[in-house]
Amino acid sequence: MDFELNDExxxxxxxxxxxxxxxxxxxTRRRIAASPAGWSEPLWRQLVELxxxxxxxxxxxxxxxxxxxxxxxxxxxxxxxxxxVPLLGGVAMPAAALQAAGGxxxxxxxxxxxxxxxxxxxxxxxxxxxxxxxxxxxxARHDGQSWRLDGRKAAVHHGESADxxxxxxxxxxxxxxxxxxxxxxxxxxAPGLQRRGLRLIDGTPACELTLQGVPAEPVAVEGDVAARxxxxxxxxxxxxxxxxxxxxxxxxxxxxxDYLQTRRQFGRAIGDNQALRHALxxxxxxxxxxxxxxxxxxxxxxxxxxxxARADLHRAKLVVDRHARAVAEAAIQLHGGIGMTEEYxxxxxxxxxxxxETTFGEADVHxxxxxxxxxxxxxxxxxxxxx
Amino acid sequence: MNLDLTPEQSAFRDEVRAFIRERLPPDIRERLRLGYxxxxxxxxxxxxxxxxxxxxxxxxxxxxxxxxxxxxERIILLEELQRAxxxxxxxxxxxxxxxxxxxxxxxxxxxxxxxxxxxxxxxxCQGFSxxxxxxxxxxxxxxxxxDGDHYVVNGQKIWTSTAHVADWMFAxxxxxxQSQRHRGISFLLIDLKSPGVTVRPIxxxxxxxHLNEVFLQDVRVPVDNRVGEEGQGWECARFLLANERSxxxxxxxxxxxxxxxxxxxxxxxxxxxxxxDDPHLRHELALLDAELRAxxxxxxxxxxxxxxxxxxxAFASVLKLRGTALQQQLHGLLVRLGGAAVxxxxxxxxxxxxxxxxxxxxxxxxxxxxxxxSEIQRDLVARTLLG
Numbered sequence: 001m002d003f004e005l006n007d008e009x010x011x012x013x014x015x016x017x018x019x020x021x022x023x024x025x026x027x028t029r030r031r032i033a034a035s036p037a038g039w040s041e042p043l044w045r046q047l048v049e050l051x052x053x054x055x056x057x058x059x060x061x062x063x064x065x066x067x068x069x070x071x072x073x074x075x076x077x078x079x080x081x082x083x084x085v086p087l088l089g090g091v092a093m094p095a096a097a098l099q100a101a102g103g104x105x106x107x108x109x110x111x112x113x114x115x116x117x118x119x120x121x122x123x124x125x126x127x128x129x130x131x132x133x134x135x136x137x138x139x140a141r142h143d144g145q146s147w148r149l150d151g152r153k154a155a156v157h158h159g160e161s162a163d164x165x166x167x168x169x170x171x172x173x174x175x176x177x178x179x180x181x182x183x184x185x186x187x188x189x190a191p192g193l194q195r196r197g198l199r200l201i202d203g204t205p206a207c208e209l210t211l212q213g214v215p216a217e218p219v220a221v222e223g224d225v226a227a228r229x230x231x232x233x234x235x236x237x238x239x240x241x242x243x244x245x246x247x248x249x250x251x252x253x254x255x256x257x258d259y260l261q262t263r264r265q266f267g268r269a270i271g272d273n274q275a276l277r278h279a280l281x282x283x284x285x286x287x288x289x290x291x292x293x294x295x296x297x298x299x300x301x302x303x304x305x306x307x308x309a310r311a312d313l314h315r316a317k318l319v320v321d322r323h324a325r326a327v328a329e330a331a332i333q334l335h336g337g338i339g340m341t342e343e344y345x346x347x348x349x350x351x352x353x354x355x356x357e358t359t360f361g362e363a364d365v366h367x368x369x370x371x372x373x374x375x376x377x378x379x380x381x382x383x384x385x386x387x
Numbered sequence: 388m389n390l391d392l393t394p395e396q397s398a399f400r401d402e403v404r405a406f407i408r409e410r411l412p413p414d415i416r417e418r419l420r421l422g423y424x425x426x427x428x429x430x431x432x433x434x435x436x437x438x439x440x441x442x443x444x445x446x447x448x449x450x451x452x453x454x455x456x457x458x459x460e461r462i463i464l465l466e467e468l469q470r471a472x473x474x475x476x477x478x479x480x481x482x483x484x485x486x487x488x489x490x491x492x493x494x495x496x497x498x499x500x501x502x503x504x505x506x507x508x509x510x511x512c513q514g515f516s517x518x519x520x521x522x523x524x525x526x527x528x529x530x531x532x533x534d535g536d537h538y539v540v541n542g543q544k545i546w547t548s549t550a551h552v553a554d555w556m557f558a559x560x561x562x563x564x565q566s567q568r569h570r571g572i573s574f575l576l577i578d579l580k581s582p583g584v585t586v587r588p589i590x591x592x593x594x595x596x597h598l599n600e601v602f603l604q605d606v607r608v609p610v611d612n613r614v615g616e617e618g619q620g621w622e623c624a625r626f627l628l629a630n631e632r633s634x635x636x637x638x639x640x641x642x643x644x645x646x647x648x649x650x651x652x653x654x655x656x657x658x659x660x661x662x663x664d665d666p667h668l669r670h671e672l673a674l675l676d677a678e679l680r681a682x683x684x685x686x687x688x689x690x691x692x693x694x695x696x697x698x699x700x701a702f703a704s705v706l707k708l709r710g711t712a713l714q715q716q717l718h719g720l721l722v723r724l725g726g727a728a729v730x731x732x733x734x735x736x737x738x739x740x741x742x743x744x745x746x747x748x749x750x751x752x753x754x755x756x757x758x759x760x761s762e763i764q765r766d767l768v769a770r771t772l773l774g
Binding site for chain 2: 001002003004005006069253257260261271274277278280281282284285288289290291292293295296298299312314315316318319322363364366367368370371374
């Protein structure tokens with residue numbers, strides 16, 4: 001067992017953190033959020049130059065062939081700056097899906113993703129899906145000439161600026177069936193496609209899709225391949241999301257430590273008060289739990305898929321969500337009034353947490369996945385067998 | 388990063404499991420499963436079986452009855468013992484005194500005590516706390532005055548677990564009445580059969596007798612029984628407490644109790660249906676399962692990773708805070724699962740384990756008090772963040 005980051009990972013984290021603190025300070029973040037697009041193409045280009053777009057793409061397609069733990073390092077740094085960049089949904093998750101799917105279309109897009117020439121948008125969630133992996137109500141039918149999609153997708157992050165939408169749709173079965181899910185690429189100007197742009201509570205640009213007979217290019221249609229592709233993307237997404245939350249928690253804690261040391265009341269630093277010190281200690285405990293689970297999720301995202309790895313991913317997301325919320329709330333409380341202001345960054349952490357914690361499902365989704373893997377009549381839960 | 392066991396480590400785990408399966412006396416296992424704490428004779432009987440493999444003192448040198456296990460193997464062994472459930476090696480002998488003797492003891496002391504500690508020929512208890520010195524240990528007042536080649540010890544120890552069944556006690560005493568606080572404290576080994584030693588029981592809220600007061604009146608202790616130099620006792624104590632970290636999270640014990648909760652839920656009917664069919668309960672169990680996994684990975688990460696320890700020097704406090712919180716939560720849940728039957732007072736040892744759940748619950752309240760209260764642990768964590 002080895003929990004150390006390697007030299008490349010440390011270097012990546014340091015250079016990325018440096019770049020983001022230089023080019024993405026609080027003022028810049030506000031300006032970007034207030035801009036019509038809601039994100040910064042120039043900042044994204046700089047991340048591409050650092051190799052982030054190539055990172056999750058296999059070497060065979062011109063990428064760096066990084067593992068999810070490398071992505072974790074990047075997402076942690078991004079989370080620590082609250083930057084709204086389309087790395088996870090725009091590159092890493094589509095790359096995971098396309099690599100699992102294989103085929104010509106996949107190869108073409110993977111090369112473009114790695115080069116930073118294109119971005120996709122992961123369009124899986126639906127209004128009724130609540131992040132569930134299996135919930136796909138959008139229908140795909142073949143009309144003899146091409147595949148056509150009908151239905152709705154919700155909260156597609158960075159969906160308005162993407163070159164193609166990577167959309168899950170159902171070729172057979174009922175809305176919640178595991179079997180029958182498939183993946184398609186759709187052009188942003190495809191006939192029958194409506195995109196309604198919106199902003200999430202943390203400023204992330206997103207859109208809703210309404211699809212009416214939209215022509216689509218198949219990526220994975222056959223049962224097993226499509227399911228593997230979707231699950232691979234969701235695994236990378238959950239792990240990346242855990243890492244981003246971890247970075248946001250680190251930011252909240254750092255701001256709070258700083259504030260407790262500098263803010264004075266009754267003639268002394270407020271960090272001298274035991275009640276506040278204890279609340280800070282609890283934040284640190286939460287952060288350590290989240291750090292461990294972000295690491296576990298990254299490792300399990302690359303492990304052969306199976307019930308044990310999947311349950312660990314859901315455990316990780318559940319634990320990180322809970323502790324991230326607790327840390328963000330406590331950070332505001334320890335700041336007092338200033339923590340409630342738009343000007344001060346600590347409140348922005350809570351808004352980011354609110355978005356990330358529902359991405360890939362609320363607690364119920366994870367609980368159900370964990371319980372499915374728990375052998376009910378056996379004393380050993382089996383979980384520690386996978387350490 | 389790599390969170391897998393090596394093939395050798397997996398083989399070791401299999402070996403431990405097979406050993407426990409073959410050699411753990413069924414009556415001991417059954418008592419523990421029902422919720423009893425191990426009796427002295429249970430621990431002695433099992434530890435002597437473990438001693439055949441050196442597993443009674445897993446991390447000690449072979450020359451003194453140990454097995455020189457590495458940290459990963461130690462974690463595996465401890466978790467497998469707790470999951471079985473089997474008694475763990477007697478902590479005062481193995482985790483506390485043994486390492487202190489190895490570090491500070493003379494060759495004569497090592498040869499005289501270590502093999503007998505490993506084989507539980509001698510049962511030691513810990514004489515640290517005093518009526519006026521709990522978490523603030525350095526304010527202890529028990530005095531040892533030099534008289535030729537003896538010390539004459541006067542004072543009182545309290546909260547002394549197992550003193551009533553112990554043969555010896557290791558104790559912190561003040562050998563220099565002039566020095567304040569940390570200086571002037573020495574580490575003595577006291578034979579409890581010495582004239583002037585009185586052990587009085589303290590009944591705890593679980594109705595049992597674990598705790599004692601130990602009165603020392605003109606007790607003569609040979610100078611040869613001092614470990615380390617005169618005045619080096621505080622250093623020994625700090626070393627001892629640092630060594631206590633490896634079992635502090637109690638992951639295996641939590642896992643065993645969670646398994647027991649699932650088992651109980653799967654065979655207990657309430658209001659016409661099995662408790663295991665209650666979605667609220669399943670939600671709670673999944674949450675505990677996930678949080679426990681986070682504790683488990685955090686435990687591994689800290690114990691195996693020097694850089695993680697350096698980044699959070701109070702890591703043992705993090706582990707203890709989270710470990711005791713989860714343990715107490717699990718015992719609370721088990722009491723709820725037991726329902727009204729749990730509140731019956733029983734002396735009969737042969738009844739089903741349910742009534743004893745409440746005693747374990749009550750006993751578990753001590754977890755966040757002994758070994759430094761949770762408040763002290765939060766102070767330690769906060770100090771690493773705020774100074």
